[in-house]
Amino acid sequence: MASTFAQIFERRGGCFRREVCKGRLWLQLDSGRVFFSSNATSKPTSSIVLEGGSCSRGEERNSLVVEGRHGSTSTRIIFPTTAVLEGWETALTLHQSGVIRQINRAEDVWRIADKLGEGAFSSVYRATAQEGEKVVALKILPKRLLPSSSDRLRVFREIETLQFFGGDGVISFEGCAESNDSFFIASELCEGGTALDVAQASEREGPLPEQKISECIRSVLLCLQRVHLRGYIHRDIKAENIAFKVKGSLRDTRLLDLGLSLHTDIQAATLETVGTDGYAAPEVVAGKPYALNADVFSVGALTLLLCWCALRGCWDFPMY
Incomplete structure (x- = not known):
């Protein structure tokens, strides 16, 4: 069931400001964020007014669906949260910088050996890099198991975070690639298991x-x-x-x-x-x-x- 504007924004930990003016809710759009205008006396610039509004979670886990009446017209707007916007910015950066290599198949980059384990969205194999002969743990994530944009953003977030930590308490990053069917993330091989x-x-x-x-x-x-x-x-x-x-x-x-x-x-x-x-x-x-x-x-x-x-x-x- 959809929540009221007040409830949904209060639950989001004060990330958005809220004002109510004569029973109407003022929304201002700014870089993909949604927040109520602090000006409760006049309509702010670049804003819309929805009456009888409600909020609910969108089909994408991290989206916010706002519905209400704008005059005599029913209005439905989908807003991505800050986390999603930053996630897509990360994905774009990783591709543009060449961190994620575009390949036809995994064998173009690695020689794959035995399977080390598997999870709900991926399988991990022992593999050897074609260049340098380094033995790594290769995580293969088929795109068919990652149907939503939120699922794929999780892959980009993992790549970015592995790069950021550089092995400091976290598994060391050894490269990544993408084909039409899958994502591939190579990391240091841990022989002791989990x-x-x-x-x-x-x-x-x-x-x-x-x-x-x-x-x-x-x-x-x-x-x-x-x-x-x-x-x-x-x-x-x-x-x-x-x-x-x-x-x-x-x-x-x-x-x-x-x-x-x-x-x-x-x-x-x-x-x-x-x-x-x-x-x-x-x-x-x-x-x-x-x-x-x-x-x-x-x-x-x-x-x-x-x-x-x-x-x-x-x-x-x-x-x-």
């Missing part, structure tokens, strides 16, 4: 030692601290997104999958319900404003998962 692999191995190899869990969580928190100090929220901390550089060691950790990561300056998007069930903080699930501490809650959920495997020595955690 925290999910380690947890599942407890069923075969016995309970996880407490010391190992302590090493893992300490390393994860140090990586997360680096991300937070640079002003980013990861927003999808979970066992599948924690990788270990060396097989058998849980000390040298990398954070994976920054497609949902967000700079804290983009306040409007810190009301998005994102992340993974069981790991997402209560305020995220409830659609309330959240910040860096949402990631810390997710680390707590990861700790619970590993402790469960340590106590029971088997893989039957309710979260999965």
